[in-house]
Amino acid sequence: AHKAGLDKVDKEHVNKVITEASKGSAYYKNQQYRLRAIKNKIKRFKYRIKQFRANTVLWTKTYHDVQRRLMWFKNERSFKRTWVHVDMDMFYAAVEIKDNPAFGEVPLAVGERGIIQTTNYIARQSGVRSGMPTFIAKKLCDKLTIVRPNYVRYQEISDEMKTILREYDPDLESCGLDEANIDVTEFLMKNNLNHAMGRLWLAQRIRKTIFERLEITCSVGISCNKMMAKILSDFEKPDGCTYIDYKLERVLAFMKDLPIRKVPGIGKVIEQILNNLGIFYCSQVIERATEIFITFTEHTFEFLVRACLGISRNVHEDPRDLLQKSLSVSNSFKPISRFDQFKEKIKEQAEELEHRARSAGFKGRS
């Protein structure tokens, strides 16, 4: 329900339909199994924290160590650069509607192989959303129109969008077809726009240009680093634009009431773990940093604390790190049991993988 466009939905009804359709399925059983594993993990975490608290000397020492680390992170905060995150609204569905306006009047979903990838906002009102199996989506919305994705077309539109954005930052970093990050600092400086009003003006200008050239709306976040810009782009979806002024108290006030799940990189599992420790908002991660430190690895602790302070990278990735690192092929199939069937399956997959690796000019390393 954290996804945009779901605020007017009858959640109780939606949950009932999903539960009805789910129970007994292999998928559901697997989910239950994984949920139990997470619950066990949480139990162990809670026990570890209890042990730690019981040892006052150790707890105090850890507390001060953690506070020292927090100071370190706070020194990393920088308001020197400005990033814009652009996120196209319901992208695949929007392209389908652009090419066939009639789709804009009906509940529409784009999907294949039994899974919905994206939906327009009419469909979202019935609780239909990305990642949902089509048979459940149909139960929620019997008039739902489902079309197969046309990736060639989406790529075309995506390229057009990125061409527009490269006027502001030639080193644009993209994530998927519908999202991109640009560092607009130089553009702002050159045009004497590097102040609150100027930044907001630029964000709106980008949105306007994209809409005029593509007839598709987007949501934009503009802030002092990539992560903040991304969080903000989601804040007023769809067709929205959010900016937070570069003042420490403004950033902290925003993070204070921000649900942890809104932080990119915190998914279902980490959310569950933190919720069980009584942590729901970003500010609580900082308040309870000692417990976080004990619970997670050092790496995850640093990620969580930095993110919840609103601190993240504000310079471009090394281009070498942006090159593709791996390639894989996977698909789902009905249960099989005979050895020759497995052998055949693996052969098919391997041949497909080989084919793609050759086209991409990849060699196997191991």
Next chain:
DNA sequence: TGCACTAAC
């Protein structure tokens, strides 16, 4: 290094 798991689109 290989595998399980998490996360994102």
Next chain:
DNA sequence: GCAGGTTAGTGCA
């Protein structure tokens, strides 16, 4: 009857 595909990364044995 019916629950995807692809890439990146972490953590552990």
